[in-house]
Amino acid sequence: MIERMSEEEAHTLLRAGRLARLGCVADGYPYVVPVNYVCDGESVISHSLPGRKVDAMRAFPYVCLQVDEVRDQTRWKSVLAFGTFEEIDKRDDRERAMNLLLSLFPHLTPVESLIAVDAGAPMPVVYRVRVERITGIRDG
């Protein structure tokens, strides 16, 4: 029995999640990638190395994040949050966001450190997605 979730229930799942599938539109075509994230109230914060995904979001900032909790084929929840990509580039905000991400995903540390000390390597892009609309469905 598939049922619609309340907005509050959908937000709870988004806040608890750490792995989302981010959907964006790249040159007019759909593009989906898994991203680690943290939800700070009304926004999702994540980061990425420069590349196709970041280029796409800079060109067309309307994105969605799909997050699910699958226990088995008949017991699952899935939410879809729609929002706008915003790069976090002010130094203090960037540092705060990066620290929050690193505290949750400590395995990133060596990569980030490597990037920080190697001036030739590209700087990761830190961004937020302001969630403007959220829907969710669940089964079981």
Add this chain to the structure above:
Amino acid sequence: MIERMSEEEAHTLLRAGRLARLGCVADGYPYVVPVNYVCDGESVISHSLPGRKVDAMRAFPYVCLQVDEVRDQTRWKSVLAFGTFEEIDKRDDRERAMNLLLSLFPHLTPVESLIAVDAGAPMPVVYRVRVERITGIRDG
């Protein structure tokens, strides 16, 4: 160490997978939903009740399927297959596709049966996505 996968390795993961995140463009905006699927050689076969996703794919048939295998945060693979949505509506082809899906996802049976006997309920849409391009990356 994140590396690009060969096309063959990416196809192997797509063929082995059963759960994808399907990305499409709905009224110009990205839309992502989890789907169960089976990969029959060069195509992905799936089904859906009528709704936003099907409307979107009928209007703009270029979609992508993201499939991953995550062991932990530092050991994962992810592929992205791009292709075109095609409805399977010829009776024999539809039945064959539906049987294949039901053999892999038997929990769907009661729902499908229910739909089949209740003339008032909407018929599920059976479709294939012809994979035209595939990329993949892996870590660890």
